[in-house]
Amino acid sequence: MVLTAAQNRVVTAALELFARHGVGGTSLQMIADEIGVTKAAVYHQYNTKDEIVLAAAETELARLEAVVEVAERAPSAKAARDALVEGMVDLAVEGRRTVGSILNDPVIVGFFEDHAPFRRVMTRLRTLLLGDDSGPEARAQTAILIAAISGAVMHPFVADLDDKLLREQLLRMARRLLS
Amino acid sequence: MVLTAAQNRVVTAALELFARHGVGGTSLQMIADEIGVTKAAVYHQYNTKDEIVLAAAETELARLEAVVEVAERAPSAKAARDALVEGMVDLAVEGRRTVGSILNDPVIVGFFEDHAPFRRVMTRLRTLLLGDDSGPEARAQTAILIAAISGAVMHPFVADLDDKLLREQLLRMARRLLS
DNA sequence: GTCTATAGACCGATAGAC
């Protein structure tokens, strides 16, 4: 998962376009145009469109995993949970227009369905939030928190809110949900 | 917005395919195949793909509007709020695999951005939840609740949960968020 | 690592018969 500079340009352009047009609505020509090269140059980095989609999805997953890793090193369970929630909120607010549509794109959802690393990150995340309880209620609560954070930042109702206020509201909601 | 039987078949097939492949990843040929007719027959109902997307989006919006309308007839503000939340949860749980990806599809989001009826329904929804307060915090809270409900039902963590338990968890979350 | 050029399939959309 270490990308060359050229691969990084492809993945960055792809993520931006996926967020704007969806995965299915993004062509290799559009990615090439966004970078300023030809399609053939893109194909030299990745042999198929699916490989680009996978690399883009895994790049986003890596960002979340980094947040999980930092949280796991916190000195207490409570500190770990707080660090995780703050990190997730920051990721979502930073990528306001992109995170939600990419995470919910049916193609990406399909890729992650049988993706072991994705499931492992989700399990670590759930453990940080709610401890070793892996029952239905704990899984539902985790899903709700993830959906609320990643989805709310995209809603037209918050389009004119500044990042600071949006961040505060999301943290307040998360605290209330986990109390 | 009253659809003929043939138009209804097109919109229903389109919604199913949009959820599975995204709007951009769904072709008119796929819609025609799903119904069991040719592309030309689909074009006889709608002149462009955009018209199909709009009709599909408005059909989903109409379902939400119906829930809002029922809630508005409740005898008290509290009863109205409860009815709205229950109706939204039921809509999301019924359409588990479809609601989230359609609501978050970049193409649909773009269609709704300047769509006056959509904004009107959202405002009525926010008023039912939080009264006449249209400030940033109220809008953020509304966005969070909508995102949590519509997004959580799609998460792999709840894929094996039955509808009843998922419904209970979502209602518990909503109550906690609005208390 | 980037280019030009191309192959073959599929795209949205239309014409016209039944």
Add this chain to the structure above:
DNA sequence: GTCTATCGGTCTATAGAC
């Protein structure tokens, strides 16, 4: 309301030069 047939354009992907 559905069909066959077709248009021009774009799609993913490849070959081969620099």
